[in-house]
Amino acid sequence: MVTKIIKTVLLAAIIFYIFYGFDFSKIDLSVISPKTVLLSSFVLFLGQIILSIRFMYIIDSKFLPALETIVVSNALNMILPARLGEAAKAVYLKKFYNYPYNVGISAVFIERFFDVIMLFLIIIGWIYFFVTEEYVKKSAIILFFFIILVLVFFNTGFMRSLVEKIPFEYPKIVYKNINSMFKKSPVLIFWSIVLWGSYLLSYYIFFDMLGFKEVVELFIVSTVALMIPLAPAGLGTFEGVVVFYLHKYGISKEDALLLASTYHFLLFAVDMIMFAVFLLLKDIKFSELKALK
Secondary structure, three states, X not given: OHHHHHHHHHHHHHHHHHHOOXXXXXXXXXXXXXXXXXXXXXXXXXXXXXXXXXXXHHHOOOHHHHHHHHHHHHHHHHHOHHHOHHHHHHHHHHHHHOOOHXXXXXXXXXXXXXXXXXXXXXXXXXXXXXXXXXXXXXHHHHHHHHHHXXXXXXXXXXXXHHHHOOOOHHHHHHHHHHHHHHOOHHHHHHHHHHHHHXXXXXXXXXXXXOOHHHHHHHHHHHHHHHHOOOOHHHOOHHHHHHHHHHHHOOOOHHHHHHHHHHHHHXXXXXXXXXXXXXXXXXXXXXXXXXXXX
């Protein structure tokens, strides 16, 4: 109950900020270019294909099961709170491809681990190349080496001995799966770089009124905003952060909200169109997927 109240208050505060002093008559539709919309949508689509390829390597499957799982998960993330679509991956793989639940759970952990690593690396790169204070750059370098140490530590004998002391068998199985998946780190790092590069490219294409430094900064803060589980698909938090950031760089709230809501709609549209095609080709009714929630 308390959590719901806090979420409601935060969302109300974001909405108040966005629409305080907002003048609908000042919205300029020309800030949205059909060309950038199409190009960004195409890059976002490619991003989902790349995400599926990475997932394919994680679970050692063919491309189609990985693609289906990603499409279903992304669609559910768009309509369910707290990114519950992530949990649906294990259920979908079990129901339709007979993968053990522990494989799906381990795969989600690996996905999120490499995504966090990539986000940190982008932050570190942005700090190193665009922040002038030397102490901040040194902090970024220290953070980079800390990430490397975490990667190494996870596969040490000491970590394995700690896991063996757990009195339950299931966590041990999950750890062994994760440890096995970590052995594919070189290929997973490659596809993670390509994946996050595509995400960043879609921003660079869509928010073409900004320079590269500002695009990277916007990408970082809005990506973090999408992770905050106030509402499904980061609705509200994404718009609030993008409006605040663009307004800081001289773009009116009206145009900033139009840009933010349009890009967010593209994220939604790409996922849901792919999901609709999946339902059609797979000949599955949406009701059959309710158990995946």
